[in-house]
Amino acid sequence: MDISLKNVEYRYQADSPFEHLAISDVSIDIPSGTYLAIIGHTGSGKSTVLQHLNALLKPTKGSVLIGSREIKAGRKDKNLKSIRENVGIVFQFPEHQLFEETVEKDIMFGPMNFGVSESDAKARAKEALQLVGLPEDILEKSPFDLSGGQMRRVAIAGVLAMEPDVLVLDEPTAGLDPRGRKEIMDLFYTLHKKRNLSTVLVTHSMEDAAKYADEIVVMHQGKVLTKGTPEQIFSDPVALIELGLDVPEVIGLQLKIEETFHTKFSKISLSERELAEMIAEFLRGGGQR
Amino acid sequence: MSKPLVTIDGVSFSYEGQQTPALKNITFDILEGEWLAIVGHNGSGKSTLAKLLNGLQFPQQGKIAVCGTELTEATVWEVRKNVGMVFQNPDNQFVGTTVRDDVAFGLENHGVPREIMVERVQTSLDKVQMGTFLNQEPHHLSGGQKQRVAIAGVIALQPAIIILDEATSMLDPRGRAEVIATVRELKDREHITVISITHDLEEAAKADRVIVMNKGELYREGTPEQIFEMDEELVQLGLDIPFPVKMSKLLRHKGVELTKTHLTEEELVTELWTSHSKM
Amino acid sequence: MMEKMIFGRYVPGESLLHRMDPRSKLIIVFLFVIVVFIANNVPTYAVLAAYTFLMVGLSRIPLRFLYGGLKPVFLLVFFTFLLHIFMTKEGPIILELGWLKIYEEGLRQGIFISLRFLLLILVTSLLTLTTTPIEITDGLETLLNPLKKWKFPVHELALMMSISLRFIPTLMQETDKIMKAQTARGVEYNSGPVKERIKAIIPLLIPLFISSFKRAEELAVAMEARGYKGGEGRTKYRQLAWGMVDTAMLLFLGAVTVLLFVLRG
Numbered sequence: 001m002d003i004s005l006k007n008v009e010y011r012y013q014a015d016s017p018f019e020h021l022a023i024s025d026v027s028i029d030i031p032s033g034t035y036l037a038i039i040g041h042t043g044s045g046k047s048t049v050l051q052h053l054n055a056l057l058k059p060t061k062g063s064v065l066i067g068s069r070e071i072k073a074g075r076k077d078k079n080l081k082s083i084r085e086n087v088g089i090v091f092q093f094p095e096h097q098l099f100e101e102t103v104e105k106d107i108m109f110g111p112m113n114f115g116v117s118e119s120d121a122k123a124r125a126k127e128a129l130q131l132v133g134l135p136e137d138i139l140e141k142s143p144f145d146l147s148g149g150q151m152r153r154v155a156i157a158g159v160l161a162m163e164p165d166v167l168v169l170d171e172p173t174a175g176l177d178p179r180g181r182k183e184i185m186d187l188f189y190t191l192h193k194k195r196n197l198s199t200v201l202v203t204h205s206m207e208d209a210a211k212y213a214d215e216i217v218v219m220h221q222g223k224v225l226t227k228g229t230p231e232q233i234f235s236d237p238v239a240l241i242e243l244g245l246d247v248p249e250v251i252g253l254q255l256k257i258e259e260t261f262h263t264k265f266s267k268i269s270l271s272e273r274e275l276a277e278m279i280a281e282f283l284r285g286g287g288q289r
Numbered sequence: 290m291s292k293p294l295v296t297i298d299g300v301s302f303s304y305e306g307q308q309t310p311a312l313k314n315i316t317f318d319i320l321e322g323e324w325l326a327i328v329g330h331n332g333s334g335k336s337t338l339a340k341l342l343n344g345l346q347f348p349q350q351g352k353i354a355v356c357g358t359e360l361t362e363a364t365v366w367e368v369r370k371n372v373g374m375v376f377q378n379p380d381n382q383f384v385g386t387t388v389r390d391d392v393a394f395g396l397e398n399h400g401v402p403r404e405i406m407v408e409r410v411q412t413s414l415d416k417v418q419m420g421t422f423l424n425q426e427p428h429h430l431s432g433g434q435k436q437r438v439a440i441a442g443v444i445a446l447q448p449a450i451i452i453l454d455e456a457t458s459m460l461d462p463r464g465r466a467e468v469i470a471t472v473r474e475l476k477d478r479e480h481i482t483v484i485s486i487t488h489d490l491e492e493a494a495k496a497d498r499v500i501v502m503n504k505g506e507l508y509r510e511g512t513p514e515q516i517f518e519m520d521e522e523l524v525q526l527g528l529d530i531p532f533p534v535k536m537s538k539l540l541r542h543k544g545v546e547l548t549k550t551h552l553t554e555e556e557l558v559t560e561l562w563t564s565h566s567k568m
Numbered sequence: 569m570m571e572k573m574i575f576g577r578y579v580p581g582e583s584l585l586h587r588m589d590p591r592s593k594l595i596i597v598f599l600f601v602i603v604v605f606i607a608n609n610v611p612t613y614a615v616l617a618a619y620t621f622l623m624v625g626l627s628r629i630p631l632r633f634l635y636g637g638l639k640p641v642f643l644l645v646f647f648t649f650l651l652h653i654f655m656t657k658e659g660p661i662i663l664e665l666g667w668l669k670i671y672e673e674g675l676r677q678g679i680f681i682s683l684r685f686l687l688l689i690l691v692t693s694l695l696t697l698t699t700t701p702i703e704i705t706d707g708l709e710t711l712l713n714p715l716k717k718w719k720f721p722v723h724e725l726a727l728m729m730s731i732s733l734r735f736i737p738t739l740m741q742e743t744d745k746i747m748k749a750q751t752a753r754g755v756e757y758n759s760g761p762v763k764e765r766i767k768a769i770i771p772l773l774i775p776l777f778i779s780s781f782k783r784a785e786e787l788a789v790a791m792e793a794r795g796y797k798g799g800e801g802r803t804k805y806r807q808l809a810w811g812m813v814d815t816a817m818l819l820f821l822g823a824v825t826v827l828l829f830v831l832r833g
Contacts, residue, residue: 006442025664036534041461041463042431042432042464043431044464051748054752056748056751056752066505078759080752081756084751084752084753084754085754087752088752089752091745091748091749091752093748095773096742096745096746096749096779097749097750097753097771097773097774098748099771099774099776099778103713109753110753110770113753113754113755114754120528141411144778147331147332148331149331156751159752159753162753162754174459175377175459176331177330177331177488177527177528178490178528178529179330179490179524179527179529180330180331180527181529197724204419204462205462217371244463246462247556250532252554253532253536253554253557253558256554256558257558257561258560260561260562261562262552262559272532272536272539273539275536276536276539276540276542276543276545277543279540279543279545279561280540280543280544280545281468281489283545283561283565284544324629336681343793345792345793347790349755352774355707366797369793369794369795370795373793374790374793375792376789376793378783378785378786380738380783380784381782381790382786382790383734383782384731384734384787384789384790384794385730385734386701386702386730386733386734387702389805390702393805393806394791394794395794395795395802396805397802397803397804397805398795398797398802399795400674400796400797400801400803401649401803402803403803403804403805403807406803406805410805426737427734427737428738428741429738442794443794446794446795448658476803536689542664543703
C-alpha cells in the first residue's frame with residue numbers, strides 16, 4: 001500500500017490563543033515495500049508526521065493519500081477504521097497501552113476490533129507471540145506480571161496481530177538494553193522482508209536509520225530538510241552536524257580521520273568492516289593521498 | 290582519593306515472593322572521588338543495588354556502610370543526606386510545580402533555613418545550566434532538562450555521592466549528552482563521587498572503574514579498558530561493545546598495528562596519526 | 569469549548585489582584601460569599617454589583633475573555649432566573665399568558681437571585697484567574713494551620729493538592745497518548761453507537777490507572793530518597809507576603825459590608 005503526504009501542514013489547537021504550528025509543507029512518498037526512516041530532534045515534527053500516516057491527525061492544510069483513500073484538510077472523513085486496519089502503529093513505550101486480563105486477550109484486541117473472528121484472532125495471537133520471541137505459556141498470564149522487556153514485546157505482538165500492510169514504529173526500542181534493542185530491530189527487519197511490508201521508523205538513532213532504511217527523511221523545525229538514500233543523506237555529514245544532529249559513529253570516525261590526515265576517502269562508508277578495510281588500505285599506502 | 294567511601298560486604302537480597310535472589314553475596318568498595326559505572330542487562334540486579342545504597346531496601350545478608358556509618362533503619366535518614374539519587378523516569382521524580390520548587394523540595398525536607406535555601410536553589414540550578422528556568426513548569430521542559438533539575442535537587446543537599454539509576458535511559462541522544470556532560474563537570478569541580486548504573490556502554494567507557502553485574506552476581510570488575518577486553522563475552526551478557534573498541538579490533542584484524550584497545554575515537558585517531566604520519 | 573472554559577484557569581498578569589497575598593484573597597472570597605446574603609433591595613444589590621465590577625477592573629482580565637469563558641454559566645444563571653419567575657407565587661400578577669402567570673415577587677426574586685449567583689461566580693473566578701493553583705494551596709495551608717491542633721492533616725492535604733496540580737498536565741498528555749494508541753488498534757472514540765463508546769473507555773482507563781499507580785510508587789520512592797518523612801521539621805521555600813494592599817482590601821470589604829447594612833431594606 002502506498003502512502004503519500006502532499007504539502008501537509010498541521011497546527012495544534014488551531015484558532016485558539018494556544019495555536020502552535022507543528023509541521024508545514026511536508027511532502028513524503030512511501031511506496032509499498034519501502035523501509036523509510038524519519039530522523040530529527042525531539043520537537044522536529046516527526047511524531048506529528050507519524051500520526052498522519054493512519055489518520056490519527058488530519059492535516060490542517062494539504063492532503064494525505066493512504067492506499068486509495070485521501071485525507072484532505074477541511075473535509076469530514078468517515079470510516080477511518082479501514083485505514084487503521086492497514087496501517088499499524090507501534091508507539092513509543094507501547095507497553096503503556098496494555099489493559100486486558102491476559103496476554104492473549106490483549107493481542108486479540110486489535111484484530112477483533114477490525115472484525116476478525118475469535119478463533120482466527122486466537123490463532124493470530126499465537127503466531128504474533130512467536131514472532132516477538134515469547135514462549136506460548138505466557139498467553140494465559142496477566143501482561144502486568146511480565147518484565148518490562150516482555151511487556152514491550154506483547155504490545156508489539158498486539159500490533160503485528162492486526163496484520164497491517166504498513167508498520168509505523170515510533171522509537172520502538174527506547175529504554176531497552178542493547179540486546180533487547182538489537183533483537184527488536186532485527187525482528188522488524190525480518191518481518192519487513194518476509195511479509196513485504198512498508199515500514200516507517202521514527203528514530204533518534206542514526207545507527208538504526210543507516211543500518212535498516214532504504215530511504216531517510218530528515219526533519220528539522222517542522223519541515224523536511226532533506227530526503228534520500230542513507231548514502232545520499234550521509235554523504236554530506238557536515239550539514240547534519242551543523243544542525244546539531246548526530247551522524248552514525250562510523251561516519252563520524254571517517255570524518256575525523258579524513259580531517260587529521262588531510263585526505264578524502266573515495267566514498268562514505270556505512271559499515272564498520274568496510275571502514276576498517278578503507279583505513280587499513282589507506283595506511284598501507286603510507287598514509288598519503 | 291582511593292579511600293573507601295562505601296563498603297559493601299557480602300550483601301544478598303531477594304524481593305518478596307521471588308525465588309531467585311536479586312543480589313547474591315556482593316562485596317566491593319566505592320572509592321572517594323571516583324566515577325564508578327555499574328553495568329548489566331535489564332534484570333541483572335544493578336538497580337536493586339542502587340536501592341540498597343540509599344536505604345530504599347535493606348539487605349537480608351551482609352552489610353553496607355556509607356561514609357563510615359553502617360546503613361540501618363536507624364541511620365537511614367543520616368545516610369540519605371550523603372547519598373543523592375537520580376532515577377530513570379524524569380517525570381516521576383519531579384515533585385514541585387516549578388523548577389525552583391522542585392529543587393527546594395529536598396532542602397525543605399532537611400529543614401534548611403529559607404535564606405540558605407534561596408541561595409542554594411539558585412547556585413545548584415546554575416551548576417546544571419538551568420539557572421534561567423526558575424519558574425518553568427515541568428511539562429514545558431525536555432527530558433534532559435528535567436533530569437538536570439533532578440541533579441540540581443540532589444547537589445543542593447551537598448551529598449558526598451550521587452547515584453544515577455539509569456538516569457539517561459529514557460532520554461534522546463541530546464538529553465543523554467547534556468546529562469553526562471553535566472555530571473562530568475560536577476564530578477571534576479565538586480569532587481562528588483559518582484555511581485552510574487547503566488546499560489549504555491558508551492557512558493560506562495567514561496567511568497574510572499566498571500563493575501559488570503550478571504544474574505545478581507558481581508561478574509567482573511576493572512577499568513573500562515580491562516572490561517572491554519572481554520569483548521564477545523559482553524555481548525553474551527546482553528551488553529554491547531563501544532564503537533571505538535569495535536573499530537580498534539577490526540583495524541587490528543585488518544593488519545593495522547595498535548598499541549592498545551582505544552575507548553575513544555579521539556585516542557584511536559591520535560594513535561593512527563602519530564604512528565603512521567611519519568612514514 | 570473546553571479551551572474557552574475559565575474555571576480554575578490562571579491568567580498570568582501583574583495587576584493589583586495578581587500581586588495580592590493568596591490568604592487575603594481567600595478570606596475576601598469567603599467573606600463575600602456571606603456578605604452577598606445581606607443584600608435584599610435595589611440599592612444593596614447595586615453596591616454589590618459595583619464592588620464586583622471594580623474588582624474585575626482591578627484584575628485587568630480582558631472583559632471579552634471573561635464573557636467568553638463564562639458563557640456556559642450564563643445559561644445556568646438564566647435557568648435560575650426562569651425557575652424563580654415561575655415558582656414564586658406572591659404579590660400581584662404582572663403578566664398572564666394562558667395558564668402561565670408571572671407574579672411581581674417572582675420577577676423580583678428572579679432578578680435578585682440570578683444576580684447574586686452571577687456575582688458569586690464572578691468573584692470566585694477572579695480568585696482562580698489571578699492566583700496560581702500553588703498559591704491557593706499555600707494560602708489554604710497557612711489559613712488552615714490552626715486546625716493542626718485537632719490532628720487535621722493540613723500539610724498532607726496541601727502536599728496532595730500540589731502534587732495533583734503538578735501531575736494534571738502529565739496525565740493529560742498520557743491520556744491523549746493512550747487514546748491514540750487504542751484508536752490505532754481499532755477503537756473509535758468519536759463515532760459509533762453509545763454502547764460501543766462506553767466500552768471504549770475501558771482500554772483507556774485501565775492503562776491510565778496502571779500508569780498512575782506506577783507513577784505514584786516511583787514518586788513516593790523518589791520523595792523518600794530526597795529525605796521526605798512527613799511535615800515535621802520541614803522548612804518552607806515558598807513564602808507568602810502580606811502587604812498593605814491586602815489589609816486595605818480587607819478593610820474595603822468591611823466598609824462595603826457596613827454600607828450594605830445601612831442600605832438594607
